[in-house]
Amino acid sequence: MLARWIDRVRINTVEPSWREGRRIFIKRRLPYLAPVLLAGNVFLRLSRSRIRMFVGAGEWAAWERTSFELLHGAEGSAGPVGRDALYTTELPGIPLLRLAGEGELRAAAVRAAGVELARAHGLATPARGPWSHGDPHLANFLYDEAAGRARLVDFETRHEPDLPAIDRHADDLLVFLLDLLGRCPEASWPELAREFLSAYGAQPAIERLRGRLVFPRGLERTLWACRTNHLSSERLRGGLRRLASALDGVAASG
Ligand SMILES: Nc1ncnc2c1ncn2[C@@H]1O[C@H](COP(=O)(O)OP(=O)(O)OP(=O)(O)O)[C@@H](O)[C@H]1O
Ligand SMILES: [Mg+2]
Numbered sequence: 001m002l003a004r005w006i007d008r009v010r011i012n013t014v015e016p017s018w019r020e021g022r023r024i025f026i027k028r029r030l031p032y033l034a035p036v037l038l039a040g041n042v043f044l045r046l047s048r049s050r051i052r053m054f055v056g057a058g059e060w061a062a063w064e065r066t067s068f069e070l071l072h073g074a075e076g077s078a079g080p081v082g083r084d085a086l087y088t089t090e091l092p093g094i095p096l097l098r099l100a101g102e103g104e105l106r107a108a109a110v111r112a113a114g115v116e117l118a119r120a121h122g123l124a125t126p127a128r129g130p131w132s133h134g135d136p137h138l139a140n141f142l143y144d145e146a147a148g149r150a151r152l153v154d155f156e157t158r159h160e161p162d163l164p165a166i167d168r169h170a171d172d173l174l175v176f177l178l179d180l181l182g183r184c185p186e187a188s189w190p191e192l193a194r195e196f197l198s199a200y201g202a203q204p205a206i207e208r209l210r211g212r213l214v215f216p217r218g219l220e221r222t223l224w225a226c227r228t229n230h231l232s233s234e235r236l237r238g239g240l241r242r243l244a245s246a247l248d249g250v251a252a253s254g
Contacts (some may be wrong), residue, residue: 003225005230006043009036011053012156019087020093027064028085029057044157047223048216051134051157060156061086067155069125070131076144090152093142094193100138100183107195109143111174112150116141120152121205132159132168137179137227169205173197174212175227181239182229197250210247213240 014027037055044051054060066086068078074088098101098195099105123131133140134157141150170212172203180200182191197206215237216224 003230006222006226009040011025011036011040016090017087019089023090023163025088025090026085026087028080028081031084043219043223045138047219049220049223050160050163050167051161053157057084063089064155065159066125067131067133070125071120071152090181091142091144091153091254092147093144093151095139096141096143096150097138097179098184099143100117100180103185104193105138105188106147107192108148109128110180110192110196111199112143112148113141114196116150116152117172117176118200118203121165121203123174128161130165130169131144132165134159134164134168135176136172136176138176138183141176154190160169166204166208169203169210170208171211173200173205177243178224179229181236181243182227182231186235189239190246193243194246194249197246202250206247209225211243213244213247215240 004008010030012027012029014025017024017026023134027062034055041052041055043049048211062082064086065078065080068076072088072091073225076091078086078088081087095108096105099109117133117136118237120131120133125131133152133155135154136152139153140154143150143152159171163171177193180192180196184192200206215233222238228239231239
């Protein structure tokens with residue numbers, strides 16, 4: 001019940017528009033959000049999510065902009081729109097979630113996501129060190145088939161500041177894999193998970209991920225219900241076992 005309610009909470013709107021002849025997206029925070037964000041952050045802490053939402057609109061917009069410029073500054077731009085909104089120039093591609101919904105999510109797309117996540121994890125900001133996303137689920141990767149690459153959007157949440165980079169990176173891998181497990185058929189997701197992990201590469205975060213493949217309890221189970229599209233406990237248990245073997249494969253090939 002709680003997980004279903006959390007899924008329905010909206011904190012911003014995203015609208016396409018135009019600016020200086022380029023297509024942009026304007027992301028705007030809904031009004032009177034502070035109580036929702038504060039309650040949301042209590043849930044994120046108690047559920048051991050390792051991420052937080054920004055309560056202040058200014059802080060939120062600054063991080064979205066910093067992240068967009070860090071990852072996509074060579075091809076696009078981002079900036080404020082008034083006090084509670086931000087624009088980003090359009091990036092090419094289709095959300096992986098849409099491909100999954102159409103039964104069209106294939107190895108090439110998840111490989112591109114793995115390569116892009118590894119690239120993004122190799123970047124850093126002066127204030128925070130190595131970069132991490134916090135919520136890289138399938139809807140936050142755009143797959144550009146023509147260029148054979150994926151790009152990340154949506155820098156709405158951020159990892160806890162004290163969490164070491166290796167744990168933040170392992171957490172990003174886990175969020176992606178849990179969404180894959182919840183959105184793709186039983187017959188196809190293990191192979192897609194292997195493709196994603198091997199494209200990410202045999203990095204230390206892969207080993208750290210192994211320790212995260214433990215069936216969650218309490219509010220963490222509620223969080224995982226949201227992160228796995230409400231997968232049953234039985235399928236989640238089986239999924240965790242198969243993810244562990246996928247990790248063995250990457251470790252052996254690395
Ligand atoms: N710069 C961009 N270029 C292309 N598409 C974008 C861009 N920014 C946002 N989008 C599209 O709008 C969608 C919603 O944007 P975003 O993920 O930032 O907001 P959100 O409200 O947090 O979404 P959600 O809660 O569904 O993750 C993205 O999944 C993507 O399809
Ligand atoms: Mg999003």
